[in-house]
Amino acid sequence: MSIKLLKQALNGHKPLTRMWREQPLKDHYDVVIIGGGVHGLATAYYLAKHHNITDVAVLEKRYIGGGGSGRNTAIVRSNYLTPEGILFYDESVKLYEDLADDLDFNVMFSQRGHLTLAHTDSSLRTMRWRAEVNQIQGVNSRVIYPAEIKELVPFMDLSDHPRFPVMGALYHPPGGIIRHDAVVWGYAHGADTRGVHIQQMTEVTGIDVENNKVIAVQTNRGRIKTGTVLNATAGWCSLIAAMAGVKLPIETRPLQACVTEPLKPFLDTVVVSGTLHFYLSQSDRGELVMGASVDPFTSYSMDSTLSFMEGLSGHVLELFPSLAKVRMLRQWAGLCDMTPDYSPIMGFTPVEGFLVDVGWGTYGFKAGPVSGKRMAELIATNRTPDLITAFGYDRFFNGTLVGEKGAASVGH
Ligand SMILES: Cc1cc2nc3c(=O)[nH]c(=O)nc-3n(C[C@H](O)[C@H](O)[C@H](O)COP(=O)(O)OP(=O)(O)OC[C@H]3O[C@@H](n4cnc5c(N)ncnc54)[C@H](O)[C@@H]3O)c2cc1C
Numbered sequence: 001m002s003i004k005l006l007k008q009a010l011n012g013h014k015p016l017t018r019m020w021r022e023q024p025l026k027d028h029y030d031v032v033i034i035g036g037g038v039h040g041l042a043t044a045y046y047l048a049k050h051h052n053i054t055d056v057a058v059l060e061k062r063y064i065g066g067g068g069s070g071r072n073t074a075i076v077r078s079n080y081l082t083p084e085g086i087l088f089y090d091e092s093v094k095l096y097e098d099l100a101d102d103l104d105f106n107v108m109f110s111q112r113g114h115l116t117l118a119h120t121d122s123s124l125r126t127m128r129w130r131a132e133v134n135q136i137q138g139v140n141s142r143v144i145y146p147a148e149i150k151e152l153v154p155f156m157d158l159s160d161h162p163r164f165p166v167m168g169a170l171y172h173p174p175g176g177i178i179r180h181d182a183v184v185w186g187y188a189h190g191a192d193t194r195g196v197h198i199q200q201m202t203e204v205t206g207i208d209v210e211n212n213k214v215i216a217v218q219t220n221r222g223r224i225k226t227g228t229v230l231n232a233t234a235g236w237c238s239l240i241a242a243m244a245g246v247k248l249p250i251e252t253r254p255l256q257a258c259v260t261e262p263l264k265p266f267l268d269t270v271v272v273s274g275t276l277h278f279y280l281s282q283s284d285r286g287e288l289v290m291g292a293s294v295d296p297f298t299s300y301s302m303d304s305t306l307s308f309m310e311g312l313s314g315h316v317l318e319l320f321p322s323l324a325k326v327r328m329l330r331q332w333a334g335l336c337d338m339t340p341d342y343s344p345i346m347g348f349t350p351v352e353g354f355l356v357d358v359g360w361g362t363y364g365f366k367a368g369p370v371s372g373k374r375m376a377e378l379i380a381t382n383r384t385p386d387l388i389t390a391f392g393y394d395r396f397f398n399g400t401l402v403g404e405k406g407a408a409s410v411g412h
Helices: 003-011 038-051 083-103 121-136 146-152 180-193 234-243 306-319 368-381 386-391
Strands: 031-034 056-059 114-118 142-144 168-172 197-199 204-210 213-219 222-225 228-231 251-260 270-273 278-282 288-291 328-338 345-348 354-358
Touching: 031 038, 038 056, 038 180, 038 354, 038 368, 083 121, 083 180, 083 368, 083 386, 114 121, 114 146, 121 142, 121 168, 142 146, 146 168, 180 197, 180 368, 204 234, 213 228, 228 234, 228 368, 234 251, 234 328, 234 354, 251 306, 270 306, 278 306, 288 306, 306 328, 345 368, 345 386, 354 368, 368 386
Parallel strands: 031 056, 031 228, 056 197, 114 270, 228 354
Antiparallel strands: 114 168, 142 168, 204 213, 213 222, 251 288, 251 328, 270 278, 278 288, 345 354
16 A cells, blocks of 8 residues: 555545646647557656656647546456567556556556466467467466366356357466556646646647658647657547658557446456457456457447447356346447557657557557656657567568567457
8 A cells, every 4th residue: 555545544534636737738848748548648757757858748639538548448467479569568567566656546456367268279379379478578377277267267167068168278367457547647647746737628630740840739729839749649549640641550440348237256357258259357346347359340439339238248148157137337438549460559750759659459558657658768868768669660661560469359
């Protein structure tokens, strides 16, 4: 527990101060970050904290956390497939482990373990492959079999009754879930107290480029001069990039999720099935949080659909038939910026001063801390940190993709 929390508990309920303030919009900032999600806010926080760069504005067209950062199902893990991906996400898990202390704000990180089920020989082979690459990079993952899975998830049907019986699983003990709003608010608070301006209801409508260099952004509240713009707008990132004349290899797709009514605690791991297309965890309030993979079409709609709910429920019930009478509480959708290789795009673009931290697809919440830290380092030093060189924009032109689809599609 952080010192601040302990003090608050002992001092009774004093009125809390605002997490971030409304500030006047200046007509110049050294750095303009577009997008008030975890990526934009974390970058602003680390710019101020690690590099003393505080003349920074985070421009958010609605409210902070209103994009994917407030709509995700908050799974955090690092059991990816490629060495580049594993090392990168592992740094994020480590930052998350210390984040409550760092921000002095409880982000409720629960490292309860993460299971990716294998229902076929080929998926079991992929799990073994992932376990080996994880272990070589020092990440705690191993393949386990039904007897051990039964101990971890006693309510799951491990018989041969389901259409695709469970043959094994990739078990990743450090994986878990976190309180996504708390992470967003904590970063916003940390950035605000160090002098960053968080500008909500401020929509970027254009980017001025002269001689291939960014000189300003246009917003619904006026023009802001700046030489450095970071595009951290996830599902909207290709629209923002187009304003600077940069074409991104990204498609925006909706991703849906839902929660049930609260139940007594019975599930204390995260369970993912790529074959059956679902994942499931139980929140601290007892609700079952469930989701699947992206909708199979390009769209900016954040409506949810009955067909998604029907498909998902059927698949969950295959392995958890005892949930048949549980009622759904709510359903929602967010926008995901999908790249061809299921890895992000981070760093410089052909337009000087126009930087990207995008391509976060269905898996970017867990990467908030490491991306923020490393993008801040890139901005401060004008050099790409080694940890993120593999995720450059240029990989789509020189053919060095970082294929993570096998570890990122349903698992998030
Ligand atoms: C249902 C669902 C479940 C998910 N589950 C997980 C999970 O379990 N684990 C995980 O790691 N990831 C998950 N994700 C993915 C994750 O939510 C995103 O990758 C991540 O939140 C992206 O963060 P961000 O800060 O880059 O973008 P966002 O949080 O989307 O923020 C971008 C912001 O940009 C703003 N913006 C857009 N256009 C403009 C403009 N013109 N001017 C100003 N502001 C603008 C938007 O309003 C938005 O607030 C999930 C996503 C969804 C939708």
